[in-house]
Amino acid sequence: MITRVRIRGYRKFQDLDFRPHAAFNVLVGNNQSGKSTLLEAIGLAVTGRVNGRAAAEELNPFWFNRTDVAAYLAASAQGIRLPPPEISIEVTLRDDPAFAALVGADDLNAPVGHAAGLRLRVRLNEEYRNEFDAYVVDEDTQLLPTDYYTVDWRSFQNVPLQQRPRALKLAVIDARTVRSGAGVDYHLRQVIGDHLSSDERTTVSAAYRRVKETLAAKYLAGVNTELAGGDELLDRGHVSLAMDHSSRASWDNSVVPHVDDVPFALAGQGQQAVAKIVLALRRHAEAAGAVMVEEPENHLSHANLNVLLDRVNTLAHAEQQVFITTHSSFVLNRLGVDRLRLVSDGTVQPFEALPSDTAQYFRRLPGFDTLRLVLADRLVLVEGPSDEVLFERFYRDRWHRRPIEDGIDVFSMRGLSQRRFLELAKLSGKQCVILSDNDGKSEEQISKAQAELGDLLDDRRKLLFGAVEEGRTLEPQIVYANDEEVLRSVLGITDAAGVTTWMGNNKTDAALRIADSPTPLTPPSYFVDAMEFIRERR
């Protein structure tokens, strides 16, 4: 449904141009990277609301991009007049007859074509221009005076909107919290409302009114007769009871979903999350819509999460665009790494170019910590746990810091495919180095293996093998690089045992003993190359 999201000046997003996938988007990013903000912004433009309340009511100075505001205030303090900071959120919709009424110029300043879409802008109300100028010129001003701002919500037709256009279905499912006391928050209420066709809604609403009238006529009448005989109020009025006919008491406020015959609010939080997601995804198929799910992994056991993700996968269809934020590699791997959208520093990066067999590869490894790989700054990929431990130690010996303190994440590949990792690293633009045993390959075979990876290897992505003459795996390489007596004492083994054999049989133990030893060892040459390569940011 949503083909493009442009955000300018809103919170993290100084200038974002994001083109989501038509069916599935898994948004990942570090904490505070702007995942939720992105969903919130989409919701603002599509519904004019945030947290169930009109944008104008929720508007506050922290909505504005901090950099924008700081630059503006700094200039104002020096008497330089720049245009006041603005927020603009534009959501472009796909070409669809249902959205025809929302079509107009695709940009307010430099249109190149037209499209269906919605635009929410927060701008200075020119009527308050003088008050605003007087306020911001004061150099102590830190925050924008948003009381002088106005929220302008329109379709691309450029006609102000009063409410969400009917053709647009957007459900927000926040599995993190259950908001209102009744357990039915604004979003869920909307989902229930959208779930019913207009005919059904009319029928239910009429029946509900009839029930209320019957109740009043049949049972309240007697009570009222009694009340009428009671003491008079001021002006000789009497108290009587009647049903509440205000919108507060409309049918949808009295309807609560039940999960296995248990009222929604009393169901487990995991059940609630699943129920919300299923309700949102199962709406009438003819309506194009979008569903935004925040962190489905919360409140769910591993098994339930699995069930839920299956649901999400099967219910998503061409007419139903899904946005999911997650902190879980499991969710990401299951839903597909190619659907990943990495949110960081106010940008959103797609991974659609990831070959489908690679996405499939990670889907079969749901337990693998793909997110750690994607979110890392620089990566070192090693063969196994003992390599991981030793890399840490050698790095610390050399620079007296842990790699992670320099933003370097060290990972065990545990025999997984180098090619798949490199594809992911290439797409996410990671600087990385893979340390590989030569396993007895000749120089020629190594060159060939590297050549086969083509442009997956370059100045920022290296695949390093242990030197052929220095040993097949890490252990002989260490033996090669160090004095045997020093090594024996570090490992605490007797003369009787062969060092290489012992280390080969006790890989993890050997690595831990080296790591814990007060005596530093000399790293194998390919480790040195890797440390120097990765330490320098490129």
Next chain:
Amino acid sequence: MSGGDLVLAVAGSRKTQSIIDACAAAPAGARILVVTYTVNNQIELRRRLAQSNLAADVDVVGWFTFLLQNVLHPYLPFMFPGQQVTGMDNESPYQRGVSAEARNRYFTPTGLVRRVHLPHLAALLIERARELPLRRLEGAYDHIYIDEVQDLTGHDLDLLEALLRCAVPLTMVGDVRQAVLSTNREERKHPQYKNMQVWRWFRLQERQGLLRITHREQTWRCHPAVALFADSLFDDTWDFPATVSKNQHRTDHDGIFLVRTNHVDAYVQEFAPQPLRWDKRALKSHDHLDFLTFGNAKGLTRHRVLIVPTVKMRALLQKGTPLEDLTAAKLYVGVTRAEQSVAFVLDDPGNAAHPYWAPTDTTAEPVTGSE
């Protein structure tokens, strides 16, 4: 598919009803836009649509609203990025000597769009936006009807031409013989097509293959004698087909009559006709009657009408002097309001062949040649 249809319909041929019927026949889900110029006609269309059982989605809008919603608001950034539109200014005069590229030709300093220049701006926007507004209409509507199309003039004609290039089926209904209003009196574009001359523009589009013109020449309203007189107002060069009357009703006072001024009150007493005049300066001696002007009478049906002719109309009745377009159109509107009879207030019959009506109990001799 592009191009469109023009249904040229005589007065009383139920042309508005033909739009209502087409809307009622449209399937569920069809999106239909009905555009018309006058507010009265919008109200009438909405009222009649509300009474018919519609399956389709039908919107009735005025011509200017149509331009605002489909062209100006969505596509203004193509010409004036950043321009705020706060509303429409109906009073702004024609901006003489202001460039067609200038913002202030189209907008007041407070951001009101000047209605007088809105059609021109809309035509320019269609061009600047590379006809995207037409694509927008194609996405939004399955059929567009324009009622009373003869009211359009000047830049409106350029907009109609654009609509003819648009793939949405366009059906225009109107009667150039009733071209007594124009959307824009001061407009100087296409002066050769003003009022009834818009017929020449339609014929040009037809020759260029953009327009199919069909005629509805049957009137259910006007008595044959009334229809014959109405037809006679236009000479053969117009090439209008003769009106066929389907009015079978007969009374003892059908056709065209003359009435002397001093018999007007008696005539009104006897037949209760709708009195019509050019403007309120005519026949001031009878201001107590419930006069309508020709312009205001448009769209109405009356059993009988009583017309106060202008000098030119008198010359037509007395000497057969042909009328110029606008007068002919106004008289046509006046005459065709009537189902059974039209009476002219005329004291000097000249060569007029129409019979005089006089009250039967009167003994007074008609006064001739005085006014």
